[in-house]
Amino acid sequence: MTNSTAPxxxxxxxxSPADGRxxxxxxxxxxxxxxxxxxxxxxxxxxxxLKLSPYLYVSPFFVxxxxxxxYPLLYTGFLSLFDWNRAYYVRGEFIGLDNYRFVxxxxxxRKALVNTFSIFLMSSVPQVVLAVxxxxxxxxxxxxxxxxxxxxxxxxxxxxxxxxxxxxxLFADRYGMINQLLTEVGLEPIRxxxxxxxxxxxxxxxxxxxxxxxNALIFLAAMQAVPRDLYEAASLDGAGRIRQFFSVTLPMxxxxxxxxxxxxxxxxxxxxxxxxxxxxxxxxxxxxDHQYMTSTLYxxxxxxEDQFYGxxxxxxxILFLIIVGIAALNFAITRFLTRRSVS
Amino acid sequence: xxARTSGRPGFLVYGLLAxxxxxxxxxLYWSFVIGSHTKGEANDFPPPLVPGGHFLENARRVIxxxxxxxxxxxxxxxxxxxxxxxxxxxxxxxxxFAKLTFRGSNLLMGFVVMTMAVPTQLAIVPLFILMxxxxxxxxxxxxxxxxxxxxxxxxxxxxxxxxxxPTELIEAARMDGCTMLRTFWTVAVPAARPxxxxxxxxxxxxxxxxxxxxxVALQETETLQIxxxxxxxxxxxxxxxxxxxxxxxxxxxxxxxxLFVLAGRQLVTGIMxxxxxx
Numbered sequence: 001m002t003n004s005t006a007p008x009x010x011x012x013x014x015x016s017p018a019d020g021r022x023x024x025x026x027x028x029x030x031x032x033x034x035x036x037x038x039x040x041x042x043x044x045x046x047x048x049x050l051k052l053s054p055y056l057y058v059s060p061f062f063v064x065x066x067x068x069x070x071y072p073l074l075y076t077g078f079l080s081l082f083d084w085n086r087a088y089y090v091r092g093e094f095i096g097l098d099n100y101r102f103v104x105x106x107x108x109x110r111k112a113l114v115n116t117f118s119i120f121l122m123s124s125v126p127q128v129v130l131a132v133x134x135x136x137x138x139x140x141x142x143x144x145x146x147x148x149x150x151x152x153x154x155x156x157x158x159x160x161x162x163x164x165x166x167x168x169x170l171f172a173d174r175y176g177m178i179n180q181l182l183t184e185v186g187l188e189p190i191r192x193x194x195x196x197x198x199x200x201x202x203x204x205x206x207x208x209x210x211x212x213x214x215n216a217l218i219f220l221a222a223m224q225a226v227p228r229d230l231y232e233a234a235s236l237d238g239a240g241r242i243r244q245f246f247s248v249t250l251p252m253x254x255x256x257x258x259x260x261x262x263x264x265x266x267x268x269x270x271x272x273x274x275x276x277x278x279x280x281x282x283x284x285x286x287x288x289d290h291q292y293m294t295s296t297l298y299x300x301x302x303x304x305e306d307q308f309y310g311x312x313x314x315x316x317x318i319l320f321l322i323i324v325g326i327a328a329l330n331f332a333i334t335r336f337l338t339r340r341s342v343s
Numbered sequence: 344x345x346a347r348t349s350g351r352p353g354f355l356v357y358g359l360l361a362x363x364x365x366x367x368x369x370x371l372y373w374s375f376v377i378g379s380h381t382k383g384e385a386n387d388f389p390p391p392l393v394p395g396g397h398f399l400e401n402a403r404r405v406i407x408x409x410x411x412x413x414x415x416x417x418x419x420x421x422x423x424x425x426x427x428x429x430x431x432x433x434x435x436x437x438x439x440f441a442k443l444t445f446r447g448s449n450l451l452m453g454f455v456v457m458t459m460a461v462p463t464q465l466a467i468v469p470l471f472i473l474m475x476x477x478x479x480x481x482x483x484x485x486x487x488x489x490x491x492x493x494x495x496x497x498x499x500x501x502x503x504x505x506x507x508x509p510t511e512l513i514e515a516a517r518m519d520g521c522t523m524l525r526t527f528w529t530v531a532v533p534a535a536r537p538x539x540x541x542x543x544x545x546x547x548x549x550x551x552x553x554x555x556x557x558x559v560a561l562q563e564t565e566t567l568q569i570x571x572x573x574x575x576x577x578x579x580x581x582x583x584x585x586x587x588x589x590x591x592x593x594x595x596x597x598x599x600x601x602l603f604v605l606a607g608r609q610l611v612t613g614i615m616x617x618x619x620x621x
Contacts, residue, residue, distance in 0.1 A: 049523045053439075054439040054443040054444075054448065055445065057527070060436070068488055068489040073461070073469075076469050140356050142352060149611045150603075150608065151367070152367065153614075154371070156610075157599040157602070158596050159554070159567075160552060161595070162592035166592055169583070169585045177390060217611060270462055270465065296465070300558075320461075
């Protein structure tokens with residue numbers, strides 16, 4: 001508090017006016033009354049300052065969030081209940097849940113939903129396993145600790161856009177590096193951009209590439225928070241390194257594991273850039289037969305390209321409910337597990 | 344793990360780590376190898392394995408095909424604006440939640456945490472309509488608007504400031520007659536600086552690498568990711584021009600690579616801190 005210029009003392013004197021004007025001689029009583037009023041005003045202002053400031057500080061977040069987060073989300077719900085006249089950009093009549101009915105019975109949406117979950121599973125499960133393994137490696141007394149930690153984070157600075165273009169060349173169907181290697185060793189080349197499940201694997205590969213190191217650092221932080229004496233006790237009980245990992249480290253980092261799973265669920269179910277740009281056909285709707293179209297890509301294509309606002313909004317709400325549902329489920333599990341590990 | 348009880352790790356640990364790091368770096372290396380060869384060489388088999396001498400030539404082709412510098416400038420403007428805004432608003436709100444007592448603070452903070460799980464990006468249709476109605480489509484303002492505040496930012500700053508600023512210091516400042524704002528400025532902000540830097544980095548990167556929202560909000564104007572998207576379309580043909588596309592991918596990554604070299608340590612710290620407290 002070096003730059004405080006106010007005189008030290010109790011709050012009342014500190015907030016009293018220190019303007020240094022000489023008081024007019026004579027009617028001192030009136031002057032004191034004026035001083036008291038000023039003091040009172042200061043105090044009142046200070047009290048309002050104390051009361052209102054917190055709300056003022058948090059209000060920019062809530063105002064802006066209401067504008068660009070909450071309102072669009074609710075408006076999506078509103079839009080989803082109406083028909084849309086695409087030619088004139090005007091809202092049509094109220095049609096209840098018809099858009100939802102359309103979307104839920106649309107084979108393309110169903111396919112997109114299955115694709116989304118397939119890509120998500122292919123990316124999240126190996127990613128968590130590999131990230132824990134890398135974290136366990138990093139959780140040693142390494143020489144050049146910072147170097148190793150930074151190195152595993154390298155792919156994180158590559159934008160998904162650049163990543164998908166790079167991987168797209170590696171996974172190219174005809175002259176791609178990977179297919180040529182497969183041919184070299186006498187295997188059949190894989191049609192990465194055509195075959196549904198292989199395309200999911202290629203896309204999951206890019207996602208894993210970008211996020212594994214990031215998640216490894218999160219797990220590393222959790223591992224380093226594990227109390228040492230647990231390892232010492234395990235060691236005294238004759239547990240080897242592997243045994244220690246499975247019966248001390250893994251249980252102790254379980255809450256972090258669920259945290260990572262929640263965040264990667266929220267992100268993974270909204271995957272867009274990779275399926276959009278992996279498609280090397282001009283319409284870019286997740287492959288010629290929507291083999292790797294995801295739900296978010298469906299929303300984009302229906303809403304922004306085709307301008308079926310109602311249907312796209314219905315699809316967005318369906319996906320929104322799915323994601324929130326899964327997040328809530330994960331949250332409940334976390335609460336349950338952390339409470340158990342504390343007691 | 345048992346390194347805690349025993350000594351330094353053995354060769355195996357370093358070997359496995361090195362393998363992982365090399366594997367991670369490979370795709371990036373590949374983009375620079377292919378991006379520095381001519382179109383013909385890039386499509387050869389076996390492919391070139393070391394960088395060639397045609398990077399500048401490819402870079403020129405990239406700059407000729409898309410408005411690369413303008414796109415990069417646009418990305419820089421938008422990412423910086425969002426970074427500054429998020430840091431400012433998050434520090435203010437995070438400080439209030441961490442250190443000030445006010446009615447409803449728990450409820451409001453709970454709301455912030457909840458919104459972190461809300462996939463607001465899904466609401467692209469109303470956001471698009473909103474921007475169109477206010478004539479903001481195809482402007483950088485439209486790109487920046489949805490990321491001027493983030494729930495994560497508020498949460499992150501709150502977690503940091505709870506421990507970083509001693510409550511006695513705030514009380515002392517108040518005793519000295521500081522207004523609330525002055526207390527915030529002279530006590531909280533200096534203590535928050537490391538976290539502010541980290542939050543800026545993350546927001547900057549998040550906005551810089553975003554592709555979906557600029558794709559919706561922009562038409563003629565380009566951010567770097569949109570320019571890269573257009574470049575990929577130009578590169579398509581009978582045989583894809585990977586030399587061009589991967590040179591562009593490499594060029595668009597260079598700024599963040601530089602940032603990584605300068606501030607990678609802070610990124611690592613930020614991720615690990617967020618994890619422990621989150």
